[in-house]
Amino acid sequence: MQSTETLNEGLKRAYTITIPASEIEARVDSEVKKIAPQVRMPGFRPGKVPANLVRKMHNDALMQDALNASIQDGIQKTISENNLRPAIQPDVSLQDGYEAGKDAKLDMSLEVLPDVEAPSIEGISLERLTVEPTDAEVDEALSRLAENQKNFEPAAKSYKAKDGDMVLIDFEGKVDGVPFEGGKGEGMAVQIGSGQLIPGFEDQLIGVKANDEKVLNVTFPEDYGNKDLAGKDATFDIVVGEVRKPAEVVVNDDFAKSLGLESEEQLRGLIKGQLEQELNGLTRTHMKRQLLDQLAGSHDFDVPPTMVEAEFDQIWQQLQAEAAKEEDSEAALKEMEDEKDEYRDIAVRRVRLGLLLSAIGQENGVDVSQNEMNMLIQQAAQRYPQEQRQQFMQYMQQDPMAAAQLRAPLYEDKVVDFLFDKADVTERSVTREDIEAAIEAEPEAGEGKKAPAKKKAPAKKAPAKDADKDEKPAAKKAPAKKAAAKKDEAEAKPAAKKAPAKKAAAEKGEDAKPAAKKAAAKKADDGEKPAAKKPAAKKPAAKKAPAKK
Numbered sequence: 160m161q162s163t164e165t166l167n168e169g170l171k172r173a174y175t176i177t178i179p180a181s182e183i184e185a186r187v188d189s190e191v192k193k194i195a196p197q198v199r200m201p202g203f204r205p206g207k208v209p210a211n212l213v214r215k216m217h218n219d220a221l222m223q224d225a226l227n228a229s230i231q232d233g234i235q236k237t238i239s240e241n242n243l244r245p246a247i248q249p250d251v252s253l254q255d256g257y258e259a260g261k262d263a264k265l266d267m268s269l270e271v272l273p274d275v276e277a278p279s280i281e282g283i284s285l286e287r288l289t290v291e292p293t294d295a296e297v298d299e300a301l302s303r304l305a306e307n308q309k310n311f312e313p314a315a316k317s318y319k320a321k322d323g324d325m326v327l328i329d330f331e332g333k334v335d336g337v338p339f340e341g342g343k344g345e346g347m348a349v350q351i352g353s354g355q356l357i358p359g360f361e362d363q364l365i366g367v368k369a370n371d372e373k374v375l376n377v378t379f380p381e382d383y384g385n386k387d388l389a390g391k392d393a394t395f396d397i398v399v400g401e402v403r404k405p406a407e408v409v410v411n412d413d414f415a416k417s418l419g420l421e422s423e424e425q426l427r428g429l430i431k432g433q434l435e436q437e438l439n440g441l442t443r444t445h446m447k448r449q450l451l452d453q454l455a456g457s458h459d460f461d462v463p464p465t466m467v468e469a470e471f472d473q474i475w476q477q478l479q480a481e482a483a484k485e486e487d488s489e490a491a492l493k494e495m496e497d498e499k500d501e502y503r504d505i506a507v508r509r510v511r512l513g514l515l516l517s518a519i520g521q522e523n524g525v526d527v528s529q530n531e532m533n534m535l536i537q538q539a540a541q542r543y544p545q546e547q548r549q550q551f552m553q554y555m556q557q558d559p560m561a562a563a564q565l566r567a568p569l570y571e572d573k574v575v576d577f578l579f580d581k582a583d584v585t586e587r588s589v590t591r592e593d594i595e596a597a598i599e600a601e602p603e604a605g606e607g608k609k610a611p612a613k614k615k616a617p618a619k620k621a622p623a624k625d626a627d628k629d630e631k632p633a634a635k636k637a638p639a640k641k642a643a644a645k646k647d648e649a650e651a652k653p654a655a656k657k658a659p660a661k662k663a664a665a666e667k668g669e670d671a672k673p674a675a676k677k678a679a680a681k682k683a684d685d686g687e688k689p690a691a692k693k694p695a696a697k698k699p700a701a702k703k704a705p706a707k708k
Contacts, residue, residue, distance in 0.1 A: 170272075234265075
């Protein structure tokens, strides 16, 4: 094998690789010798088929396998001999196809990682903002827990249903007097005011009593999921089976025991511990932001464009997904387009920070142990159905780049913890509002620009969680989830009103990714990983109900 460098410009490299025909033929001959003893052919004893006949029978497959193996060896030898550190998978093409008996010529192009000198870790100063959960926060959390554990008890037959009550109904839906498919059900529980059903349905249940019969008049939303019903007027004939009132839930020892605990005191301790964990997460987020800002502000070097593009694509795809959920998605997309250059700057920052953290980790012996890696793989496998977990674990063992992608977040956290230990840290006690405001403050986007400021939006009442499609009549479409600037906010407040789409993914990008994760980005995004998407969980079977959104 012979390689010739054809391009050396910045971080770009290109080579022509020549693989002699004799090398490919030698691989074919070697493989023939291996498989000949297993070949069966009429007229020959087992294992006695002549090599030339074996080759004739399997020549095309043997030649292709030999060529592929030679190409892979040629790539690896070129990388090794030239001390290359690929930023992503090399782009390889075979010149003018390949003819048996002739040399194979390859064109290989790639981008390499820059030589990053591990920065000095001396002189890093950080402020740790500490927050203690207040009694009021514990009480509020307990109240929310009690609300979620609310039970309903049967009301008197003469009791008239009010907002917040539960009504059990039999129903049949009709359009133009004709029943429609999926519009009939029995014994369905509807909580008035939950907002789960189409507009007007729940409101018309106010005042009903047990055994009442009533006709509800409703109009399906224009964007209703069933196009045959969208925008149409309909009626629902209902019979009320029972009205139930919410029972008061008192937080005491009995309530704690209903949750499997020993006492209210133990419950309060658990709640306080959860709040402390949440607040510690805010403290770490703020410290990490400071650390990364200091590293980004003191280092400037070229980064591989393909890595930046892969990082930008991840940011952009997340932004597009979040903008699509907006009430005015077109305006959100236009806003994104107007700030596209700033998001690209953020991608550059994230790649550069990843390379810096990787260099620091290597210089100081930070590593992820095999035991830690095994635990990561096992934890990741749990996100897949039982029948796919073994396949996922085998894939991780066979694909080093996929494993590196999984390893990267833990490696980053270990480097960050290492730097926290080395930094000069001062502490200051603050309130939750103080630390949230500090995190909300404009982070530096990189390339000398400031990222667009994230506006904190007022909280919006979350709609009741959608139930199974077959459990409720004509469910109302839930409000589009607003994308928050931080991923954890978006998860914590499913119906939270969102700041503009700007910065949704970019803020998340403050968590820099080590180079290993970047290098694997393209391969993972190209769908080469088996069962890459977690299949949607199957919902339990339920009663047949009218068409639900």
